[in-house]
Amino acid sequence: MKLTVNGTAQQIVACDLAAALVELGYGPDARVATAINETFVPAGQRARHALSDGDRLEILAPRQGG
């Protein structure tokens, strides 16, 4: 299916968010937070969160801030 990942179109075969992260190259220990279609998806719910064609996925990590 086709997702928009951090603003870029990506084609994936995974059906849930946890599998999608692995397929996209984020390792199991990757320190990231996720949101689908502008809604937060906790790490513990990623494996149960089914993806749909056209979903918008945001993958965020710690950064400098003021």
Add this chain to the structure above:
Amino acid sequence: MVAFYGTDLCSRLMLGTSQYPSPKALEAAFVRSGAGVATVSLRREAAGDGTGQGFWQLIRDLGVPVLPNTAGCHSVKEAVTTAHMAREMFGTDWIKLEVVGHADTLQPDPFGLVEAAGILCADGFKVFPYTTEDGILAGRLLEAGCEVLMPWGAPIGTGLGLNNIYGLRTLRAQFPDVPMVIDAGLGVPSQAAQAMEMGFDAVLLNTAVAKAGDPAKMAEAFARALEAGRLAYEADPMEPRDMAHPSTPVLGLAVLS
């Protein structure tokens, strides 16, 4: 000692982590100033990048509490979602809530700020709202559940200092028991000292330190200014007066003319 939401901080200086010339300079600024809080954010991370993990390790090694922000969020939805992501990422329910109302001035959107604050407080967040000196807005934020206010000194990154002394003094007097942090707009340590002398509880700054020629030295200068200003506030400064008044006794003055 100063406390926010029941957490004691070792310093009244809250320091941002952005715009430093290098990670080493960032670390040196924190070590030399003894800053009590580090502000952080969340941004997109590419697979295999590792930047986020490296930065997080640096911040953890500083050993200070972190205050994640919602910088760059222009809507309630963006801010609330970002706050939830930050809570999971950083393991804290503290959130510096920014809902930007205008892209050029970065002025807070008061309506969105109150709405987002209400949602997040109900969700168990301990909200540090980046706000203006508006007392009515401050009251609404307190009603929404905020127990701390962060009025701006001046627009973010300007270094203009305390832009509205009257408004800030009024806000401080209107809510004397609410912990308040002057957030943003400071450029030099004397402005931080002034904020402390007015009875504010802490200062949050970033650009003034990170963009100084010697960030670590400037961070220490701010830390010392905060200590001096707070000490002066506790010492109960004299009231200014318009007319001169001799400090040396007039009684006993020799007549030599």
